[in-house]
Amino acid sequence: MNNAIAATVSLLKQRLGDTPPAIAVLLGTGWAPFADQVQGAVDVPYAELPAFPLLGVGGHQGRVRAGRIGSTPVLVLGGRKHAYETGEADGMKGAVRSLAAWGVKLLLQTNAAGSMDPAMRPGALMLVSDHLNVSQRSPLFGEPGDGRFIDMGDAYDAALRAQAHAIAARLGTPLHEGVYAWFLGPQFETPAEIRMFRQLGAQAVGMSTVPETILARHAGLRVLALSLMTNMAAGMQAEPLSHAHTLATAGAASARAVALLTAVVQGLELG
Secondary structure (H helix, E strand, O other): OHHHHHHHHHHHHHHOOOOOOOOOOOOOOOHHHHHHEEEEEEEEEEHHHHOOOOOOOOOOOOOEEEEEEEEEEEEEEEOOOOOHEEEEEEEEHHHHHHHHHHOOOOOEEEEEEEEOOOOOOOOEEEEEEEEEEOOOOOOOOOOOOHHHHHOOOOOOHHHHHHHHHHHHHOOOOOEEEEEEEEEEOOOOOOOHHHHHHOOOOOOOOOOOHHHHHHHHHOOOOOOEEEEEEEEEEOOOOOOOHHHHHHHHHHHHHHHHHHHHHHHHHHHOOOO
């Protein structure tokens, strides 16, 4: 454990207690209102945690919030560092490793994504079953030893996905499942790139999540991920893509997304 991670774990314990929540929820664009559901909330800004990044993307709050969703203890991370900000995929390395060192068991990720499936219109929700690292960047570049060769065969926990589907069915909330393609960005994809990703078997595309999944699996955390479709991908609609459009669509659809996420956090059984 390096000094920054050790100092971060120490600060988390001082501010939030020795016993960590089993579930950490990483909020992407459109999912920020979930933090308002946390009861008995205690906040710690990322800026006060040595291993956490400073954020530079609209819609990401940059704070850790601890509390409860119903009777379930939870830790909420208000945003992530994206690889397109620096060109490096390891922006969340210190944060994820601090969670694991503290004792968190599950990283539940959320993101905004573009749909490449005509059946998933803007506002649809998708459970990530697998991913395509089309950027071919890794947050583990330069890691020493054989531990860097992490098995990614079950990156998105199958048992937890089954539980999430059951919870969505009880709510009556449609929940798709599919493969998420990670595109480095920050520019949006071209229609030709989208055609390629579809041929490769992906249903959604976005600029996050995959590096954090790799880091979490390397640290021994289980991973579950939910995507909120904010647009149809390039070439599948006439409207030009923009971050403003992503934020607007995510805001309009966030209530249903947050309701599902709240139910999932309360209903998961980690075993």
